[in-house]
Amino acid sequence: MEQTDLMTEALNLTFFGMGFVFLFLTLLVFVTKFMSIVIGKIKKNSIAVEKNHCCEAKSELNEETKFVIEQAIKMHRGA
Amino acid sequence: MEQTDLMTEALNLTFFGMGFVFLFLTLLVFVTKFMSIVIGKIKKNSIAVEKNHCCEAKSELNEETKFVIEQAIKMHRGA
Amino acid sequence: MEQTDLMTEALNLTFFGMGFVFLFLTLLVFVTKFMSIVIGKIKKNSIAVEKNHCCEAKSELNEETKFVIEQAIKMHRGA
Amino acid sequence: MEQLNILWSNTGLQQMAWGQGLMLAVGMLLLYLAIVKKFEPLLLLPIGFGAILANIPSAGIAEGSGILHIFYVVGIESGAFPLIIFMGVGALTDFGPLLANPKTLLLGAAAQFGIFATLLGAIGLTAIGIFDFSLTDAAAIGIIGGADGPTSIYVASKLAPDLLGAIAVASYSYMALVPLIQPPIMRLLTTEKERKIKMVQLREVSQTEKVIFPIMLLMLVALLLPDAAPLLGMFTFGNLMKESGVVDRLSDTTQNALINIVTIFLGLAVGSKLMADKFLQPETLGILVLGMVAFAIGTACGLLMAKLMNIFSKNKINPLIGSAGVSAVPMAARVSNKVGLEANPHNFLLMHAMGPNVAGVIGSAIAAGIMIQFLG
Amino acid sequence: MEQLNILWSNTGLQQMAWGQGLMLAVGMLLLYLAIVKKFEPLLLLPIGFGAILANIPSAGIAEGSGILHIFYVVGIESGAFPLIIFMGVGALTDFGPLLANPKTLLLGAAAQFGIFATLLGAIGLTAIGIFDFSLTDAAAIGIIGGADGPTSIYVASKLAPDLLGAIAVASYSYMALVPLIQPPIMRLLTTEKERKIKMVQLREVSQTEKVIFPIMLLMLVALLLPDAAPLLGMFTFGNLMKESGVVDRLSDTTQNALINIVTIFLGLAVGSKLMADKFLQPETLGILVLGMVAFAIGTACGLLMAKLMNIFSKNKINPLIGSAGVSAVPMAARVSNKVGLEANPHNFLLMHAMGPNVAGVIGSAIAAGIMIQFLG
Amino acid sequence: MEQLNILWSNTGLQQMAWGQGLMLAVGMLLLYLAIVKKFEPLLLLPIGFGAILANIPSAGIAEGSGILHIFYVVGIESGAFPLIIFMGVGALTDFGPLLANPKTLLLGAAAQFGIFATLLGAIGLTAIGIFDFSLTDAAAIGIIGGADGPTSIYVASKLAPDLLGAIAVASYSYMALVPLIQPPIMRLLTTEKERKIKMVQLREVSQTEKVIFPIMLLMLVALLLPDAAPLLGMFTFGNLMKESGVVDRLSDTTQNALINIVTIFLGLAVGSKLMADKFLQPETLGILVLGMVAFAIGTACGLLMAKLMNIFSKNKINPLIGSAGVSAVPMAARVSNKVGLEANPHNFLLMHAMGPNVAGVIGSAIAAGIMIQFLG
């Protein structure tokens, strides 16, 4: 009697378990595809804008900062 | 009375302790020598065999695997 | 009533806190300056002495040790 | 004279039970497999050495305040070590191939049937009276089929701590045996023509996708299966550190010093569970047999799922990449590649197989979450 | 059917309170700030991820035997993580510029007024009934103005553990916002002429001075404020390891593997304090506002102190380096340099600003010691 | 006004006992030895700093929930830190020279007489009423003569925790003093002719021997002296990781990040045992004197054993390598080499001395095991 119950429980667990694994990963397939499509669209729209905007400014700024730091260190050492 | 007992115990510990240290390390000398001799003999017998066998095959396999992986990566990147 | 006490305590804490922070860091200013002066004086006196003394000897010793170790390793490998 | 007696009565020789002697031999065997046969040496060397230390008679290294027992309590009972390793695995994982071809996630799903088939097998063997596994034992054994060491150890520490040693050893041993276990099954279940299928080139995946994927995966876990959140949380955290590109120094340390340190202590702590009285039980034999079965069934289901998907799909997939769905990253993907090359020496499946391979990691963590939810 | 119900009733969707949903969004926001805006990503990425993990419904990762709660108890409640980070910060700190110009220590002192002003503000808001902060809460909030993450976390763990999450988030966020918060205040409180002041070249500092300074600092702490000794002790220990030059392998590991490992777990553990029921309180808003005020006042006081010192001193200092006294190393020093360059493109203030910058670290540790002594 | 009083009554100045002041000076002395004299700085710098932190009046860093006390409980009371260090030492040890000339193991055995002579000395001084050492105290003190820091700390933590601070300091100090302590004894006990003995070239040792040796050593320990198994187990584990060649990433981390991290915390934790009330006892003076005696006797016995072996052996060994049997790796071997070069500038003994040098590590771990077995 008890053994049968155990077997039933195991079968239940298998049934729900495999079902859930498939459900979850199928959902993940769709969500992933959806994400890729959305990102692809956003990218296309923003590529031109972004490239001319923030990044150049930023790298300029970084170059400047780098230069300043190097100068400062040089001056400090040269003392 | 108590102090003498302590001294006796200390002497006992010294006697057994040094004895055991020597016993252990002497044993280790013999076991080590025995191991070296055994390994030396096995090595001599198997060197020729081994060299022509597993190792070449293995390195070939590794070469192959390496090549495959490199190709795969190249293809993936070239996309 | 209670709120006023809280405010008084907070004011007290602020008063003593800022006071202590200034006291501590002012003290640190003086102690630091004092240290720098003392070290500067000691340095001047000892620079000539030290340079001709310990350091050369030490580096010689290190050179020697290095040579010995290298030789030993060479011999060991060359076996 | 009395002192000599004490010394003698305390030597290992005097006190060694036959079981401990046998376990020392088992420890040696694991060291042999690790060092000479190169079976997952990063884990099996510390586990084997831990097993030897744990079975030194009267030393008590794996009990009470013994150091291996401390490592076990601090690192495994708390769940910390397997979770940190999983974080490191995440930091070493590239979801690119999976993102380029998301439907390979289904292969990772199918291969998890090995887990549940093994669970059924264990309960079946109990029903007919050969072994005596509880449902929690059976679940922990099943996870061996997930082919992820840290997942197995994590689940076993929650559901069946007594079996942890045997489960971990089986898990890492079979992961090492993947190149032997899988190819015959792969050849049996696929036709020559199927093995020759060339797959379309994978597209390049943007960094944005790689950054969002782990967060999205975690959100899905959070919504649907919170009990898988510790495992997949740490896994996606490691991956996010790597892909975000803003915390490279944390990511580097995770992939190197941190994962190495934790691997050493995890291995030793697992070894401490290989004490004679726990390990030398008929159950261990059952675990080893069932673990092997789990691998075989998982492999088969991955292959069959790939064939099934080909019926409904236009872009055919080579069914050989299905077997990589059991995970055992990256070994199983390499096996797919190798068997593929036998059929067509110009068909490189490695990258294609990496998709189901990492999908298998996710799949078995999900399965682990289900086990913990229902039985934990 | 019943099992389906269990599964459903255990999913996060079913159990999610609105608070947890909101906190997941907060976690995402922190990840966004860390990854896209590059706001102190080393801390805000783990904190944000920890916040997400902590708020996954029914997963319990930040409670009981959940892994984040374990990290919190082991690492933060004990004080170990912030102290180890502080040791690492010490090993990364160069006291050279400070030793070359010790009077800049006073700028680091003045900037601490932000801490106490905020304390007064918090108590004031309590007095007029807007919030309900105790004196210990107010002290912990004030330390945000010290602009040192580990100091804030350490003090909050001692005085106001319930507010730790909000305090840590505010602390690191505002440190990241230093380049936005400080420049307007700096321009407002200084004249163009003051901003153009060129400072005399810093002298070179001998290694002996650098070795003796941390020991001397610790001795002063030992004599005058023992409650600051854990923080400044670990800080000076790290610095001594670096400057002594005899334990380079320890110093290197401290600056790399050790600080990285601890940063990961500190971040996750702090994130565990961002649970909905604790974080979604009106107090959090108060903390965010007060933290911002603390930064602003600290910046202003540093600047004003510099101007005051110029009245009495022959060697004029550029008041712009005063704002660096809030610490936020090295961000605040870089801001001083940048605003200085705007006034005079050949005036590099970076090295000069490093003095008050590290002085600010010492200053806020002292303030922290006072808080702990009177209220701990 | 009251608050000013509290502040004053809490300052260290007010509360400092003369003992704490003295201990701060001792801490400084250790830092001086570490930094200026380069005495084992990897340990003595953290120990010295720990001593200073532990003796800051009313800070309580080494008591209760103070951070150093936490480090002590977690790392030393559990045995974890010394054992992990020993694993690291194993990963840094090359048994090659020992395997090429196994009879040098006997030199490592003879040198351990220093340990037992010191034990007798400590009990003798107790018998005549000068000190009051128990047998466990005496045993822990004796291990200083083993010249292995982690072994000393491990044994002291088991047998005489109150003396741990003094024992650790003595152990590392004398290891640093080996180049001063040993040469006079070496010159006294050997003739010029003996010092000129040239030894036969060491044979090359195969990797197989190097892999099997640690396992074999552990098996012998398991059979004969289980109480030495924790120490020698971790030691041989570290060595096996290195020599097996299959887990290089674990071995590298063990030799670098891991051993460095643990060294830092071990040092601080040992320092926490240098609190005034424990350290400023007449016993400490006894420990320092006895430790020196232990070193001297160990050195002498190693030399005499070498001379004894030359009576019975065909291949003469240079007795100068006998002194390396006290271990203090690799310092003592270098001293042998140096004194040898004085007698014959073309006689390089370094490699020959490495054999007894590592034998001394094994020997003192065995002696430690005996102490723990009889007294633990």
Ligand code: NA
């Ligand atoms: Na898997």
Ligand code: NA
């Ligand atoms: Na500050």
Ligand code: NA
């Ligand atoms: Na020794």
